[in-house]
Amino acid sequence: MAQNKTVETENxxxxxxxxxxxxxxxxxxxQLLNLFEEVTGFRAKMWGPAIVGFGTYHYKYDSGxxxxxxxxxxSPRKQAISLYLSTExxxxxFLLSQLGKHTKAKSCIYIKKISDINTDILRxxxxxxxxxxxKSC
Structure with missing residues (x-):
């Protein structure tokens, strides 16, 4: 079975x-690093070369x-900052409608800059x- 590409690092x-x-x-x-640490209570960890993650969970798919x-x-990407939150x-x-200027995909939200959003809603x-x-653990 293939190894996961995005794993926690010591960086x-x-x-x-x-x-x-x-x-x-x-x-x-x-600013986001501080905000995420404050809200989650977890210290920031690098996942792969460019994802700043907080907390960890174990997943297992039906495929094994x-x-x-x-x-x-x-993750600060070239075009936008990607926010990875729970899919549900x-x-x-409602919160997305109050967040401010963003675009979204299934599992991430893209913002151009933090001043475009309401950080209280992000919290x-x-x-x-x-x-x-x-709840799922």
Whole structure:
């Protein structure tokens, strides 16, 4: 069976974020790191080369594939910052409608900059994602 590509590493999340060339993205990402740590109570860990994750859970698919992943995470990508939250959590659609400027896919939310969003709403979304994951453990 293939190995998971995105695994937890010992690399420093802060060091990674400080290497970002775009000053706005770097500052936004450092703010997000602090916000996620505050809300989750977990220390930031690097997952692969570019995902900053918080907490961990173990998953196992019907196919037999299993592994570990962060409960919530973000990644500063070239076009946007990707926010990885639970695919289902309490009040998801309502909170998304209140978040501010973003786009979304099935399992992630994309923001251009932190000033585009309501960080109090993001805090609720992170907290609800953590609560959802703790129900499934």
């Amino acid at each position: 420093s999340a802060t060091d990674f974020l400080n290497t970002l060339g775009d000053e706005i993205k770097k500052n936004d990402s450092l 594939r299993e592994g570990d992943a962060p409960i919530v995470a973000f 959590f309490k009040d998801k659609e 609720k979304m992170i907290a609800n994602s953590i609560a959802e994951e703790s």
